[in-house]
Amino acid sequence: MTIKGSIGVFDSGYGGLTVLREFVKHLPQYDYLYLGDNARAPYGNRSFDTVHQYTLQCVRQLFDMGCPIVILACNTASAKALRTIQQKDLPLIDPAKRVLGVIRPTTEIVGKYSKTGHIGVFATAGTVASDSYVVEIKKFYPHMQVVQEACPMWVPLVENNEFDNPGADYYIKQHIQNLLHKDTQIDTIVLGCTHYPLLAPKIKSFLPEHITLLSQGELVSNSLKDYLHRHTEIKEKLTVNNTCRFYTTDDADTFNKNGSLFFGHEISATHLALQM
Ligand code: DGL
Numbered sequence: 531m532t533i534k535g536s537i538g539v540f541d542s543g544y545g546g547l548t549v550l551r552e553f554v555k556h557l558p559q560y561d562y563l564y565l566g567d568n569a570r571a572p573y574g575n576r577s578f579d580t581v582h583q584y585t586l587q588c589v590r591q592l593f594d595m596g597c598p599i600v601i602l603a604c605n606t607a608s609a610k611a612l613r614t615i616q617q618k619d620l621p622l623i624d625p626a627k628r629v630l631g632v633i634r635p636t637t638e639i640v641g642k643y644s645k646t647g648h649i650g651v652f653a654t655a656g657t658v659a660s661d662s663y664v665v666e667i668k669k670f671y672p673h674m675q676v677v678q679e680a681c682p683m684w685v686p687l688v689e690n691n692e693f694d695n696p697g698a699d700y701y702i703k704q705h706i707q708n709l710l711h712k713d714t715q716i717d718t719i720v721l722g723c724t725h726y727p728l729l730a731p732k733i734k735s736f737l738p739e740h741i742t743l744l745s746q747g748e749l750v751s752n753s754l755k756d757y758l759h760r761h762t763e764i765k766e767k768l769t770v771n772n773t774c775r776f777y778t779t780d781d782a783d784t785f786n787k788n789g790s791l792f793f794g795h796e797i798s799a800t801h802l803a804l805q806m
Contacts, residue, residue, distance in 0.1 A: 534769045536561035537754075538592030538600035540585070543571035543689055544785075545724030546603030547792035549632065550774070552747030553601075557755055559770045565592055565802070566789070568780035572685040573606045574654030574723075581656065585611035586619055587804050589629055594805070598767035599628040601754065605653055605722050605746075608633045609660035628764055632724065633662050635753030636746050640720055641671035643742050648675045648715040650741075652705060652733075653722035655680040663722055677716065679709040681723075688725045691788055693732070702729060706736050718742045728792065777802040 539550045543566050550564055565588050567573075573581050585607040592600045602608045608631030615629050640649055651663045658680040667676045683701040687693045710716060719741055721727060727745040734743055758765040776799035778785040785799040 532767055533596070534767050535596030535598050536563040536769060536773075536775070538562075538589070538595070538597030539564045539603050540588050540592060540600055540607070541566055541602075541604040541724060542573040542584075542606065543568045543685075543725070544789050544792045545685070545688070545726075546601075547789055547797075548724050548727040548745070549601070549603035549747045549750050551793050552751040553754065554774060556748070556751040557758075558772055561769045561771050562774045563592060563595055563597055564774065564776045566776075566778045566780075566785060566799075567804075568689075568778045568785060570779065571689060572654070573604065573610075574656050574685050575682060576606075576656065578610045581607060581610040582614050586615055587806065589615060589619075590623065591802070591804055593623065593627055598626070599630070599764050601750070602629065602631045603724050603750070605632055605662075605724060606656045607631070609657045609662040628761075630754070630757065632746050632750050633666055633722075635750045636720060636722070636744070637663060637666035638670050638753075639749055640667060640718065640744065641674055643744060644674065644718040646715045646717045647671070647673055648677070648713050648717060650709045650713065650716040650719040651676060651678045651722045652681050652684075652709065652719065652726060653678060654685060655682050657722055663720065675713060675715075677709060677713040678722075679705050679712070681705045681726075684729060685723065685725045688728050689788075691791070693729055698729070699732065699736075702732050703736050706733065710738075716741065718744065720744050721746065776800070779804055
């Protein structure tokens with residue numbers, strides 16, 4: 531008999547909820563288990579080794595809770611930990627399990643939005659330093675120019691619920707100016723961090739109108755839908771009761787209060803102490 535389970539969704543904190551929100555909208559039949567490592571967020575400025583170690587602990591936790599597949603709904607973890615987990619860790623833990631990220635589903639489609647072939651990426655310092663967006667976009671669209679801008683203040687602004695204050699405008703305008711100064715032909719910008727969709731209305735209001743701003747949630751959920759269609763061996767291991775359960779490594783009440791802004795609905799999370 532096949533043991534079935536939920537789709538695991540992981541982020542360093544709240545950002546992955548902007549992806550989960552789209553999963554629930556586009557693939558409502560499945561059960562989801564969300565884990566936010568809020569106690570150790572943000573991951574954006576941490577080393578490769580630390581991000582790998584933290585992400586692997588969370589992935590193992592989601593596997594232990596029965597998830598056959600885990601989505602790293604975090605660009606920093608996708609950039610710094612995904613490949614090692616897929617190539618080195620999974621074969622040892624359980625080769626039948628799957629871990630997917632959010633960078634590839636974004637980069638394979640981004641070229642369709644650009645007429646000039648000049649793409650901008652806003653991301654954490656870690657994601658920018660990994661060069662994952664540049665390398666991955668070039669794989670699918672070799673002729674495209676990709677320019678990145680690290681925005682180290684944006685995740686803390688969002689995590690601390692300060693993103694709608696006038697002080698946030700300063701940091702948002704500054705990074706927009708920097709990016710557009712590096713390449714004046716950019717017509718498409720990727721929000722390469724799952725926290726950033728909360729800043730999207732502000733970012734849009736400061737951007738020239740001809741620039742398309744892409745959030746990842748919908749792109750990633752289309753890609754997951756396609757993946758499950760192609761991988762029936764994973765699909766048949768998933769339970770379909772239309773539920774979401776939320777776990778945080780930090781305080782559950784705080785998670786419920788802030789997380790509902792990202793998820794768009796009330797959340798009732800449980801505190802979870804990771805097995806180290
Ligand atoms: N949501 C994570 C991402 O997509 C934020 C990273 C962080 O914790 O700094 O990169």
